[in-house]
Amino acid sequence: MSWIKARPYVMIFPAILVFTLFFLYPIGYMIFLSFHDWNFVSPVKEFVGFSNFTSLMEDAKFLQVLRNTFMYSGLTVFLTISISLLLALWLNKKGAMYGMVQGAIFSPHIISLVSISMLWMWIMDTDYGLLNWFLGLFGITNIPWLTDPKTSLLSLIIVAVWKGIGYYTLIFIAGLQSIPRDIYEAAALDDTNRIRTFFKLTLPMLSPTLFFLTIIGLIGSFQVFETISIMTKGGPINSTNTIVYYIYENGFRFFKIGYASTAGVILLLIIGIFTVFYFKLLGRKVHYQ
Amino acid sequence: MKKNPFWKVINGIGLLLLICIFALPFVWMISTSFKTLGETMTFPPNWIPNQLLWENFSKAWNSGPFLKYFLNSTIVSVGILILQFATIIPAAYAFARYRFKGNNFFFGVTMVTLMIPTQLIFLPVYLQMSAFGLLDSLWGLILPFASSAFGIFLLRQSFKQVPEELLEAARLDQASEWKIIIKIMVPMAKPVLITFAMFSFIAHWNDYFWPLVMTTTEASRTLPLGIAKLREVDGGVAWNILMAGNLILVIPILIIFFFGQRQIIRAFVYTGVK
Numbered sequence: 001m002s003w004i005k006a007r008p009y010v011m012i013f014p015a016i017l018v019f020t021l022f023f024l025y026p027i028g029y030m031i032f033l034s035f036h037d038w039n040f041v042s043p044v045k046e047f048v049g050f051s052n053f054t055s056l057m058e059d060a061k062f063l064q065v066l067r068n069t070f071m072y073s074g075l076t077v078f079l080t081i082s083i084s085l086l087l088a089l090w091l092n093k094k095g096a097m098y099g100m101v102q103g104a105i106f107s108p109h110i111i112s113l114v115s116i117s118m119l120w121m122w123i124m125d126t127d128y129g130l131l132n133w134f135l136g137l138f139g140i141t142n143i144p145w146l147t148d149p150k151t152s153l154l155s156l157i158i159v160a161v162w163k164g165i166g167y168y169t170l171i172f173i174a175g176l177q178s179i180p181r182d183i184y185e186a187a188a189l190d191d192t193n194r195i196r197t198f199f200k201l202t203l204p205m206l207s208p209t210l211f212f213l214t215i216i217g218l219i220g221s222f223q224v225f226e227t228i229s230i231m232t233k234g235g236p237i238n239s240t241n242t243i244v245y246y247i248y249e250n251g252f253r254f255f256k257i258g259y260a261s262t263a264g265v266i267l268l269l270i271i272g273i274f275t276v277f278y279f280k281l282l283g284r285k286v287h288y289q
Numbered sequence: 290m291k292k293n294p295f296w297k298v299i300n301g302i303g304l305l306l307l308i309c310i311f312a313l314p315f316v317w318m319i320s321t322s323f324k325t326l327g328e329t330m331t332f333p334p335n336w337i338p339n340q341l342l343w344e345n346f347s348k349a350w351n352s353g354p355f356l357k358y359f360l361n362s363t364i365v366s367v368g369i370l371i372l373q374f375a376t377i378i379p380a381a382y383a384f385a386r387y388r389f390k391g392n393n394f395f396f397g398v399t400m401v402t403l404m405i406p407t408q409l410i411f412l413p414v415y416l417q418m419s420a421f422g423l424l425d426s427l428w429g430l431i432l433p434f435a436s437s438a439f440g441i442f443l444l445r446q447s448f449k450q451v452p453e454e455l456l457e458a459a460r461l462d463q464a465s466e467w468k469i470i471i472k473i474m475v476p477m478a479k480p481v482l483i484t485f486a487m488f489s490f491i492a493h494w495n496d497y498f499w500p501l502v503m504t505t506t507e508a509s510r511t512l513p514l515g516i517a518k519l520r521e522v523d524g525g526v527a528w529n530i531l532m533a534g535n536l537i538l539v540i541p542i543l544i545i546f547f548f549g550q551r552q553i554i555r556a557f558v559y560t561g562v563k
Contacts, residue, residue, distance in 0.1 A: 007466070008387040011379035012395055018376065018436035019402040026413035027405065033413065040416075087307075101304050103550050104311045110542055110553065112495035114513040115535040118520065119318050122528050128330050130317055166311070170558045223408035226497050230517060244408045248502070251412045260412055267409055275404050 027268070033261035040255045052262035061238060062246065062263065068153060069242040073221035076157050080164045081213055085206075087165065088172030089198070102173070106166035113163075113226035120159045121146065121231050146232055149239035156227050156240055168213055175209035176202070208282075215278040219271055243267045315539075322346070322533035329528045342529070349519060349534035354507050358515035364427055365500075365511060366493040369434045370486055376436040381444035382470055386456070396445075403438035411502045418503060429503045430511070434493065440485050447478040484556040487549070491542065512538055 034052055036045040056062045087105070091098055108116060123130045124145035132142050145155040179202065187197050203210075225244040228234060234241035234249065241249075243263060251260035316336070321329055322345055323338040349355075383389070384396050407414075414433060415424070423429040451474060459469050475482065497513040504510050519534045520526060546553055 005389070008383040008389040008392070011383035011387075014376040015380040015436040015441060016395055016398065018432070019398060019438065021417075022414055022433040023402045023405050023410065024398070026410040026417060029413040029417070030410060090303075097304060101307055103546075103554070104308045106554055106557075107311060107315075107543070107546060109557065110491050110495075110546055111539055112497065112513050112516075112542070114495075114497045114517050115318075115539050118516075118531055118535055119314055122321065122532065123314060123317065125528075128332065128334070128528075130314075130334060133332065133334055162310075167557060170554060174558055219406075223406050225408055229497075229501070230520075247412060251415075252502070257412070257416075264409060264412060271404070271406070271409070 030261045030264050030268075033258055034265045036258045038257040040257050045258075048258065052258050053266075056259065056262055056266070061241075064238055065241050065243055065246045065263075068238075068240060069222060069224075072153060072157060072160075072224060072240075072242060073218050076160045076164070076221045077214060077217040079157065079161045080168050080217060081210065083161065084165050084168035084172055084213075085210075087169045088176060089202075091169065092173045092176045102166075102170060104166075106170055108163045109167045114230060116159065116163055117227045117230035120155075120162075120227075124155055147236060149236045152232055152236060152239045156224070156231065159227055159231075160221065160224070164217070168217075171213060172206065172209060175206050179205045211278075211281065215274055219274055222267065222270060315543075318532045318536060318539070321528055322536050324529045326527055326529055345529050345533035346537065349530050349537065352519060352530070352534075353515050355512075355515055355537075357507060358510055358512045361427060361430075361509060362494060362512040365430045366490050368427070368431045369493050370489055372431065372435040373437050373440055373485075373489060374482070377440040377444055378470060378475065380436070381441045381448055382474060384441065385445045385448035399438045399441055403442065407433070407499060411499070415502055424503065425505045425509050427509055430500055430509065433499075437485075437489065440489070443481050443485055444478060447481045448474055451477050483552065487553055487556045491545075491553075494542065 033045070035047060035049060037048045037052070038045040091101055124132075126132060126142050126144045126147065129145070131145065132140075135143065143151060145151050183201060183205075184197070187201055192200070222242075223244050224242055225248065228240050228242060228245045229248070232240040234245050244267070247260045247263045247267070250256045250263065320336055320338055323341045323343070324335070324345075325339075325342055328335060328339060380399075384392060384399075418424045418429045423432070455473060456469055459473060464472070495513060496511075497517065500509075500511045500514050501517075504514065516534045516538050519531050
């Protein structure tokens with residue numbers, strides 16, 4: 001083979017090698033392990049068929065983990081998107097003040113989740129936390145945010161929404177700015193009121209952005225780990241245990257590699273379904289813009 | 290709505306409130322990091338510390354091998370960036386500019402990788418690293434990210450936009466392909482490269498998950514792990530020391546953000562929209 005012919009392959013080789021070694025092969029290996037029983041030390045990986053899957057599906061703890069994950073993701077994405085959309089409509093203006101506000105609400109997005117988690121642990125501290133002090137001004141007494149199973153998942157959702165809002169808002173603003181001006185002028189001529197304009201014009205025009213953020217948000221939330229690992233360690237009584245933390249616990253604390261891999265395959269399937277769904281609908285929506 | 294002074298005031302108050310919701314937690318972090326342990330537990334809280342206790346920072350820094358953490362974080366983030374540039378530039382060029390058998394297939398493989406989050410595959414990669422003997426080494430933190438599907442995707446787009454005539458002219462001048470990449474392609478894609486570099490650096494500087502999974506000793510731990518460990522010192526949590534430690538982690542990023550706010554926001558929003 002001549003150099004000219006070989007050249008493109010040489011150029012893509014390093015990248016493809018990295019992808020194969022660290023992304024594609026591990027996926028295959030994980031699927032392989034999900035059909036085996038292995039404790040990480042033993043030289044034998046015993047083939048067990050689908051038994052990991054069936055026992056996971058009967059495991060009350062795993063079912064709770066799934067419920068927690070969906071609850072967390074659904075609420076986080078719903079709240080983040082609703083609030084961000086309202087903020088985007090409000091903040092989509094020129095001027096130094098608006099620039100500053102946009103910068104401020106975006107800033108948590110680039111801060112390490114370690115610091116975000118610890119800062120909020122401190123703010124949500126039952127006795128000396130800022131949040132309970134603030135609520136105390138309105139007569140609401142000490143809420144054990146992170147230590148009560150009734151509020152722990154909600155607390156993590158609050159942190160996720162706080163961190164995510166700025167990013168979502170700015171993407172919505174970018175979406176709003178890409179809507180052609182003349183459409184609004186036509187609506188203004190027709191004397192359409194603001195709320196009607198929003199539902200009949202803005203929202204449909206924003207639907208690709210809305211859709212993109214929903215899917216990206218859900219896929220991202222399904223993988224939540226850092227805040228849980230630092231703030232609650234999955235507790236109290238598993239109220240904040242979600243899939244990735246569950247995989248981590250089973251793999252690194254209980255050394256149930258097969259079990260952990262099976263949970264990983266289930267997460268892969270969930271993410272896969274959402275990804276395929278996204279591209280299917282995206283294909284249909286392309287002519288939209 | 291704009292003309293009514295009443296609404297103007299309401300609007301202004303709303304904007305201020307919004308800034309408070311996002312800025313006050315950080316102000317609180319800074320304030321706590323200068324307090325004595327006793328002062329962190331006063332109620333109602335003090336926004337301005339009675340005295341500035343700078344020694345909290347040295348206490349945090351000296352509670353572990355923080356210089357080591359700091360160096361490791363720097364080596365890992367910068368190392369990843371260098372390797373990413375070295376692998377994504379040629380790959381993006383080949384995908385954008387050459388017709389070859391399997392172009393679509395390999396680009397498809399790249400796009401599939403883009404969909405696979407590291408949170409999903411850490412367990413098999415961990416087992417693999419342990420087989421390679423790379424566990425608990427900086428290589429284990431760098432190599433999995435030595436290329437970036439996302440980077441290739443972004444760069445391929447911008448390489449495609451370079452007019453073919455420019456390349457033809459360069460080839461007539463006997464310029465090698467290597468020279469074309471360095472002298473024409475890279476300069477033209479500079480904004481995208483800078484965007485990607487910021488995105489990648491911030492992500493890996495902040496990363497807690499991957500180092501947590503892949504390291505077992507101080508020798509290869511990074512700054513976020515060191516900070517997270519501050520919590521596990523003695524019995525009760527010393528919030529003042531903890532916040533001082535976190536400030537060490539946050540300040541560099543906040544300073545970069547302060548000066549490069551426009552570029553960074555554009556980097557994240559652009560990469561989100563595309």
